[in-house]
Amino acid sequence: MIKSLxxxxxxxxxxxIPGLGLGVxxxxxxxxxxxxxxxxxxxxYISIDTAKAYDNEEYVxxxxxxxxxxxxxxxxxxxxxxxxxxxxxxxxxxxxxLKRLDMEYLDMYLxxxxxxxxxxxxxxWKAMEKLNKEGLIRAIGVSNFTKAHLQRLADxxxxxxxxxxxxxxxxxxQPALNAxxxxxxxKLEAWSPLAHGELLxxxxxxKIAEKYNKSIAQVIIKWDLQNGVITIPKSVKEERIIANADxxxxxxxxEDMATINGMNKDxxxxxxxxxxxxxxxx
Ligand code: NDP
Numbered sequence: 449m450i451k452s453l454x455x456x457x458x459x460x461x462x463x464x465i466p467g468l469g470l471g472v473x474x475x476x477x478x479x480x481x482x483x484x485x486x487x488x489x490x491x492x493y494i495s496i497d498t499a500k501a502y503d504n505e506e507y508v509x510x511x512x513x514x515x516x517x518x519x520x521x522x523x524x525x526x527x528x529x530x531x532x533x534x535x536x537x538x539x540x541x542x543x544x545x546l547k548r549l550d551m552e553y554l555d556m557y558l559x560x561x562x563x564x565x566x567x568x569x570x571x572x573w574k575a576m577e578k579l580n581k582e583g584l585i586r587a588i589g590v591s592n593f594t595k596a597h598l599q600r601l602a603d604x605x606x607x608x609x610x611x612x613x614x615x616x617x618x619x620x621x622q623p624a625l626n627a628x629x630x631x632x633x634x635k636l637e638a639w640s641p642l643a644h645g646e647l648l649x650x651x652x653x654x655k656i657a658e659k660y661n662k663s664i665a666q667v668i669i670k671w672d673l674q675n676g677v678i679t680i681p682k683s684v685k686e687e688r689i690i691a692n693a694d695x696x697x698x699x700x701x702x703e704d705m706a707t708i709n710g711m712n713k714d715x716x717x718x719x720x721x722x723x724x725x726x727x728x729x730x
Contacts, residue, residue, distance in 0.1 A: 450466075450468060450673045450696075452492075452696055457676070461607075461610055465495065465611070467679070468493075468673065468680075468695075469494070469496060470484065470485065471639070472508060474502075474682070479507075480684050481504040481507040482511040485508055485511035485515075486511045489512070491689060495525070495555075495680070496508055498524070498527075498549075499526055499558075500526065500541065510550075523556070525554070525558065526549065528541055528559050528572065530563045530726060530728045531728065533566060534568050534571055538575035539579070542557060546584070553583065555587065558590055559590045559593075561726075562590070562721055564722060570605065573590075573607075576588040587611065589609045589612065589637075590609045591614065591639070592615075593612050597721075598628065598629070598634065608634060611636075612635075613637040613638075614721075615640050615717065616636060616672075618643075618647060618653065618709075618711040619646075619713050621712040636676075637678040638672050638678065639718075641672055647668060652707065653668065653708065656700070666691065666694065669681060669692055669695050670695045675705075
């Protein structure tokens with residue numbers, strides 16, 4: 449069980465990833481991004497999740513330079529955007545990501561969406577394998593991949609993704625995908641763990657939160673960690689960044705875990721991965 453911001457899960461290639469990190473999607477301004485990342489690191493966060501599509505890799509990199517942690521003490525994830533899929537494009541896009549972050553390597557790099565209509569995720573993955581073998585990325589993974597997409601990588605490529613970052617929260621548990629990933633040792637990382645904020649007024653979780661004298665956000669984050677899931681809640685407010693990590697002094701009971709596990713209604717806040725092709729390289 450993850451018991452601190454420093455605690456890690458061990459991925460299928462031996463790389464250790466913190467269980468709880470900060471997401472930085474939809475941060476309004478460069479300064480807001482810099483402040484959020486600095487606040488997180490100052491308060492003990494090790495792991496930051498960005499992406500080319502968030503338009504803030506540069507500011508994440510700048511914030512980290514302004515922190516008192518060494519690069520190798522942190523765990524930085526970024527993602528390859530849809531329009532950059534394809535073997536050569538992936539190599540170029542990765543290089544550009546490193547330049548924007550002003551870093552020499554990434555801890556984790558993910559294919560952001562499978563974009564099946566473009567049918568390029570297999571060759572894209574082969575480029576990720578090359579970068580991984582060259583030591584430029586410590587762990588390679590995917591995001592928004594369904595069981596079928598993961599199976600195709602298993603059939604046609606060499607390396608099994610270390611992580612699949614998917615939409616996951618009490619309203620979207622994805623049990624079949626989750627079971628496949630467990631069988632194949634692919635770690636689940638939850639995006640929009642708070643359902644993009646939509647779960648923060650939920651009555652069922654509110655009642656549970658009262659019992660522990662915790663907030664709804666804290667209960668959901670704890671539920672992720674007790675389920676063995678990596679979670680990356682986003683906030684730009686220092687008090688919330690701190691509060692979202694104040695989850696190590698309580699444990700949800702078996703009954704409360706079961707209640708939240710039972711809330712699934714297959715509700716997505718984001719698009720269906722089989723359909724989404726925004727900016728796809730066709
Ligand atoms: P979250 O589910 O983390 O919710 C974030 C929202 O909740 C924001 O509006 C934030 O507001 C608010 N919030 C956070 N903490 C609290 C709190 N303690 N109390 C009250 N409100 C709170 O949403 P995201 O969609 O941002 O997902 C998290 C991360 O997942 C992203 O930032 C990104 O890194 C990743 N992601 C990946 C995707 C992918 O396709 N791979 C897709 C979507 C997200 P405020 O900032 O004002 O505090």
